[in-house]
Amino acid sequence: MKQLMRRLALPLLALAATPALAHNPMCECTEHGEQITCKGGFSDGSGAPGVTLDVIGYDEQVLVASKLGDDSTLTFKRPEGEFYVLFDAGPGHVVEVDHADIGAP
Amino acid sequence: MSQTDTLPPSGLKQLWLKWRFHLNILLILVPLGFMPKYFADASLFRGDSGLGANIVENIQVGRWTLDLAELRDEAPRAEGPAGYFKAFNAACTSCDEGVKATYLRVGKPRSLRAAGTIFFGAPARMGTSLPIPPRTRPDADIWITIEGWDGKMYQASVPLAKASPATAAWLEKQGGNK
Numbered sequence: 001m002k003q004l005m006r007r008l009a010l011p012l013l014a015l016a017a018t019p020a021l022a023h024n025p026m027c028e029c030t031e032h033g034e035q036i037t038c039k040g041g042f043s044d045g046s047g048a049p050g051v052t053l054d055v056i057g058y059d060e061q062v063l064v065a066s067k068l069g070d071d072s073t074l075t076f077k078r079p080e081g082e083f084y085v086l087f088d089a090g091p092g093h094v095v096e097v098d099h100a101d102i103g104a105p
Numbered sequence: 106m107s108q109t110d111t112l113p114p115s116g117l118k119q120l121w122l123k124w125r126f127h128l129n130i131l132l133i134l135v136p137l138g139f140m141p142k143y144f145a146d147a148s149l150f151r152g153d154s155g156l157g158a159n160i161v162e163n164i165q166v167g168r169w170t171l172d173l174a175e176l177r178d179e180a181p182r183a184e185g186p187a188g189y190f191k192a193f194n195a196a197c198t199s200c201d202e203g204v205k206a207t208y209l210r211v212g213k214p215r216s217l218r219a220a221g222t223i224f225f226g227a228p229a230r231m232g233t234s235l236p237i238p239p240r241t242r243p244d245a246d247i248w249i250t251i252e253g254w255d256g257k258m259y260q261a262s263v264p265l266a267k268a269s270p271a272t273a274a275w276l277e278k279q280g281g282n283k
Binding site: 024025026042043056058060084086088091092093094096 | 184185186187188190206208215216218219220221222223224233234236
């Protein structure tokens with residue numbers, strides 16, 4: 001038993017040291033017919049429920065002001081004209097998704 | 106009573122038994138090979154070897170002037186699902202008065218909310234990790250936005266090719282294919 005413990009000690013310690021993960025915001029939007037679904041999150045794999053997600057026109061008019069649901073997604077009707085989606089997790093932690101980059105999955 | 110003769114070890118085995126102890130020395134030499142990189146990194150992060158690579162000096166933003174440098178002279182790094190990032194440093198010794206926050210973005214920000222990534226750290230040496238959209242044009246500008254305590258936005262731009270030639274070359278090479 002002691003022998004086994006000794007042999008396993010190093011591999012176990014190596015596994016216990018989890019690498020530091022970056023925590024960058026991300027947001028992906030896909031189109032389903034008239035509807036657009038955006039999913040927010042962070043690059044360490046965590047979700048972003050309750051984080052602000054706004055849809056803003058090129059003229060800076062806020063078209064949809066909302067927050068992500070419990071599953072970190074938000075679905076809304078595609079607005080007319082040019083717009084961008086702003087995932088806003090606080091100053092400096094934003095992701096912009098341009099309407100030209102939103103397509104079918 | 107039976108007697109067992111120990112067979113003399115084979116040539117290879119003998120060599121191993123004789124020299125295995127000296128592998129210790131190799132194990133000491135291996136980390137020595139990484140020392141120069143370790144000390145170079147330590148001095149870079151401490152600021153002893155300057156702000157970084159390709160320093161653009163005296164950028165006028167509002168009433169402040171700042172220096173901008175990329176941390177390393179290299180192409181953006183992939184950081185998992187969030188895409189490609191490039192680390193930048195900035196120094197602004199006059200920024201201790203009137204500055205609420207400093208942001209960096211590829212292309213002109215649409216609004217203060219979308220001013221880009223925020224600089225962390227003391228004004229004399231602050232850093233940020235700038236996301237580089239893979240479809241950025243190599244002749245794009247990077248914009249520095251200072252948010253003042255007066256609530257106003259002060260902006261300046263630097264050509265990306267000047268602030269980070271390696272990033273411009275990387276964008277040129279992949280030609281918006283990603």
